[in-house]
Amino acid sequence: MKWARIVAVAFLVVIGAMCLLADFIAPASYAHQFRDLPDAAPSRQHLLGTDDLGRDRFSRLLFGTRVSLFLAPAAALLSSLLAAVIGGTAGFLGGWWERCVMAATDLFLSLPWLFLLITVRALLPLNVSPLASVLITFALLGCLGWAAAARMTCSDARTICRSDFILQARSTGSWGLRLIARHVMPNLKPVLYAQFWISIPVFILAEANLGILGLGVAEPLPSWGSLLRELESFSTFSAQPWQFVPLILFIVVVSCFHLALQKQELPV
């Protein structure tokens, strides 16, 4: 498993580097429409062919991977922070506050999040640039994805607060923020770390789902969701097999995250 993890991390690093350098590697702008070459097969000019509007698929894959791969961790960070604040305070304070927060969390978990996302997205202002839309999409994912992690954090915070070392810290006069900063948070770190890593592939998948519904990142900016939409018609299977490259990359990247995550979960 160690080798598998090393390979997975190395793969993620290579893909991450390629995405960072997309501006230099991509043979064309992700938005440029070669209108005389729609749906072209792979060639020297277009390594993965062109899409239905004549846009270079390889360039779109690079930029789309950059969008999904870098903004999913950002959304995961946001949701982990929210989980830390909400779940951590609930577990630390306990009593009626914990009951209220956990009831709200349960309510949040019971909501059909995909519909919630669609509804919230429909309420947002329309006139935003594609870049803003991608930020909004992932911010929404981050803001709506904290509940499960908050439950875990709350449970852990409660256990920590009842532990002997916290009792000892309190007996030595450590209270409030100092207690949280010095004793509670360092011990919550592993669970938050694990939640962060777990959330990344979840948010990548969520964005892909939204993109497949046509409600993800706005055109012309690509993302994995919008790239995977090309596969919604299964009759393209045999006709244009190169269209599968985004799907294969998506599966491999999410699998690599899971492989990398297995090691991270061990301390928890």
Add this chain to the structure above:
Amino acid sequence: MSQRFFRFVPLVLCAVLSVARANAQSENQLRFCLHAEPKTFNPALMADDASETVRYLTGGVLVRLNRQTQQLEPELAESWKVSQDSKTISFTLRTGLRFSDGTPFSAEDVAFTIQQLMDPALHSPTGDSFRSGEGKVVTKANGANEITITFPAPVVGLDKLFDQVAIMSARSPKKEMAVLGPYYVAEYKAGSSLLLQRNPNYWKHDAGGHPLPYIASVRLDIQENRDIEMLRLVRGEVDFINSLDAEYFDKLVTQAPAMAYDAGVSLDSEQMWFNQVASSPLPDYKKAWFTSTNFRRAVSEAINREDLARVVFRGHARPAVSWISPANKFWFNSSLQPHAFDQKAALHLLAQDGFRIQDGALRDRTGHLVEFSIITNAGNKYRERMATMIQQDLAAVGMRANVVTQDFPSLIERITRTFDYEACLLGLVNNDLDPNSQMNVWLSSAENHQWNPSQKTPATAWEAEIDSLMHEQASTLDVKKRKQAVDRVQEIVWQQEPFIYLVNKNAMSAVSAKVHNAHPVVLRPQVYWNIDELTVDNVVARNP
């Protein structure tokens, strides 16, 4: 072991024979797919595509619009006459006809059907087309075979409206399930299929005296997934696909070119428009852009419609000219041409309104960056692609267009209630040739006057002129006068561009080689409009 085996042989034989029998039963059967469950079998209440398919195949009508010639032809009525004031229509009915259950057909059934259609409690969508004014509809039967129907106010295109009116029996215990059309509903498996059997009392015969329709039964499989429908067509499990989009059509051309039919440009259009509602929450400077004719025309001329038709619809569409498609042979104003793609002319028009290019971006005379959103419904890939191409075309004249896809209910909420949008790209599915059916779009007081609906008084002089012309064409039976008025409305719309018409899609369908006499046309239903005359090879056994 061998004894056991031979004990099973009769059972296996029985199973094989029953399958063979099922196949034999399906011979001389036409199969195709409905994309949704029919919502009702009551012809007065039908509004969805699936129910309308059932109505077309089972309902007997007094007159039928020939989908190929676009002319009315007699059906249950031998002849008919519309009064000068277009309030009254008289039918002389064929004699000796019977419903599918054997109940005789008479003028009483026509009167009953009209009564049902106009019953305010029933809210019949078909009846709505006849509601032209307050008051009661009077039916008067002169014997068993003559009937006169009088409406309280003139109804434009009155006789053509009867193409949609399936006559129901006043006396049959089977109610709406007793029909006068070529087929009757023999079996309905909810969520799965419908089986229509040949109506034994159907009145039509071919020239040789052979009873019509030729095909004994029609099986309608409920199948939402278009991919599966295509696979089933290629495998021979269904006989045709009534309406294909460009992508599937091209795939079919590569797989089975003999099956693919492109009947040419259809009545449907794709268009975009800007929000001109005075009370919308848009800033004033944007309202000023959108109400400017020069701005709208500049946007129109900056859009490459040829590219939209060629790239998005793979050549199976035509740049649109007006609100009436060229497929509508009589009403289309043939003196109009699509707006030419001319970005220099677009910039010139913008300059007339004080717009200028600054650092590669277009700004208005007060310095505001020209940026707006184009909303369209999520999930419609053709509209999303059009919007993306328009985005690039407009970028060439310095405009920044943001494409936003919305789920359909949210989009409808924005364009009909909150008016919180800037531009919208949608399509219009049109089944009716008569322009009067679009009164609810073109009158400034109409709710569907999308760019600025429900106006108390027309906001502009050209909208007032359109109101006047539409009322004029609706109040006369003189076809020449009507045509002049409709032509003028098309000219005004072409000049003012409240709707920027983009393309008219082609009507494409797929028909198996097993089906004969099929002549797909642009009007719905494209393939089976002449269902009576279709035949299907019955030598090929189908998959059960």
